[in-house]
Amino acid sequence: MAIVLQRVKSENHRRQATALHWSGKKVKSSTIHKLSICGFLTVAMLFASQLDAQNLTLEGQTGGFLTPTAYVVYSAKGQTFSHPAVGFHFVNTSKVIGNVETVSITEGFANRAEVGYTRSIHQVGDATNGGLDLSTLWNFNGMNVFHGKVVLLKDGQGSPFTPGIAVGGLVRVGDKFVTGALDQEFALLHGIVISPKAYNNGDVYIAATKTWAKPPIPFLINIGWKATNAEIFGLGGQSTRFIGRAFGGLGIPLPLSHGIYAVPSFGFTMEPPQVKNLGAIIDGGKAHIPTTLDYAVRVTQKDNPHFAFDIGVGQVAGVIGTHTALTNLPPPYPPTVTLPVDLQAKHILGMGLSIRY
Numbered sequence: 001m002a003i004v005l006q007r008v009k010s011e012n013h014r015r016q017a018t019a020l021h022w023s024g025k026k027v028k029s030s031t032i033h034k035l036s037i038c039g040f041l042t043v044a045m046l047f048a049s050q051l052d053a054q055n056l057t058l059e060g061q062t063g064g065f066l067t068p069t070a071y072v073v074y075s076a077k078g079q080t081f082s083h084p085a086v087g088f089h090f091v092n093t094s095k096v097i098g099n100v101e102t103v104s105i106t107e108g109f110a111n112r113a114e115v116g117y118t119r120s121i122h123q124v125g126d127a128t129n130g131g132l133d134l135s136t137l138w139n140f141n142g143m144n145v146f147h148g149k150v151v152l153l154k155d156g157q158g159s160p161f162t163p164g165i166a167v168g169g170l171v172r173v174g175d176k177f178v179t180g181a182l183d184q185e186f187a188l189l190h191g192i193v194i195s196p197k198a199y200n201n202g203d204v205y206i207a208a209t210k211t212w213a214k215p216p217i218p219f220l221i222n223i224g225w226k227a228t229n230a231e232i233f234g235l236g237g238q239s240t241r242f243i244g245r246a247f248g249g250l251g252i253p254l255p256l257s258h259g260i261y262a263v264p265s266f267g268f269t270m271e272p273p274q275v276k277n278l279g280a281i282i283d284g285g286k287a288h289i290p291t292t293l294d295y296a297v298r299v300t301q302k303d304n305p306h307f308a309f310d311i312g313v314g315q316v317a318g319v320i321g322t323h324t325a326l327t328n329l330p331p332p333y334p335p336t337v338t339l340p341v342d343l344q345a346k347h348i349l350g351m352g353l354s355i356r357y
Contacts, residue, residue: 056087060104070164073108082108178237239272
């Protein structure tokens with residue numbers, strides 16, 4: 001069943017682009033949108049700066065589930081190179097987007113920098129009811145992610161109140177999600193057969209992080225800004241332009257036993273407002289992409305941690321717009337029907353495990 005791509009500017013064109021079969025699959029769209037969302041953004045909340053040393057994000061940087069912090073992989077005193085940190089993450093978005101897993105490895109340098117690589121792996125969604133079948137927008141294996149980060153100012157440097165500050169960036173290679181798939185569909189509408197285009201996109205960011213491990217309430221707060229041309233960490237395709245977005249979060253460490261801490265956290269991340277090509281299948285030409293929120297818990301060691309386990313719920317996106325489709329039914333049935341474009345990712349589950357050897 002072909003994905004309807006072009007939003008109609010003429011009734012004729014609308015008929016061609018909307019020839020969608022509304023039979024039973026659920027309207028799915030730029031679902032990805034907030035998958036990235038997936039969010040547990042700032043699950044990065046740890047109890048001491050050391051605690052962040054081996055906790056990798058979904059894309060392999062030290063930080064929370066999705067957002068980077070101003071820490072890097074820990075290197076032992078007097079050592080230039082760290083023991084490598086490895087991470088595995090799973091995000092359950094099977095209904096429309098499809099499940100996502102990532103495998104990462106990151107190396108630190110003298111507690112001042114880090115570089116790493118992540119392979120993002122994807123399975124096709126399995127939603128079976130609704131109006132639009134947009135699962136094919138994510139019918140790809142995944143992509144590669146390369147990242148790096150440099151600490152400009154260490155947490156507590158010069159004063160106990162000084163936050164850590166780091167700058168970093170990453171490049172995603174071979175991203176065919178949403179935008180690349182729609183390029184192919186547009187070409188098919190004109191009788192041209194092409195392969196989905198593989199895009200490269202990336203982020204450049206600055207993050208400020210402060211861990212306060214003293215009474216009355218220990219906490220970790222993280223705030224940052226990034227310039228990006230990717231939607232939902234590349235899972236949502238290309239944004240329509242390079243744009244600045246904010247992210248951040250807060251966590252509170254709670255002692256369990258034997259040096260193990262649980263860190264409940266809340267986080268957010270903003271996404272670019274629109275996805276390239278996606279407006280062609282949304283009424284009005286614009287999708288509604290909300291800020292991603294996450295509620296998560298991290299379990300890790302307080303001192304010299306070698307593992308961190310994250311689990312949480314991301315509030316990504318539900319209905320992001322509507323789509324008008326032809327019914328192809330005779331009177332008295334209406335000639336068109338308005339269907340919600342539902343990403344079915346309003347609440348999604350994510351888990352992650354990071355280990356430093």
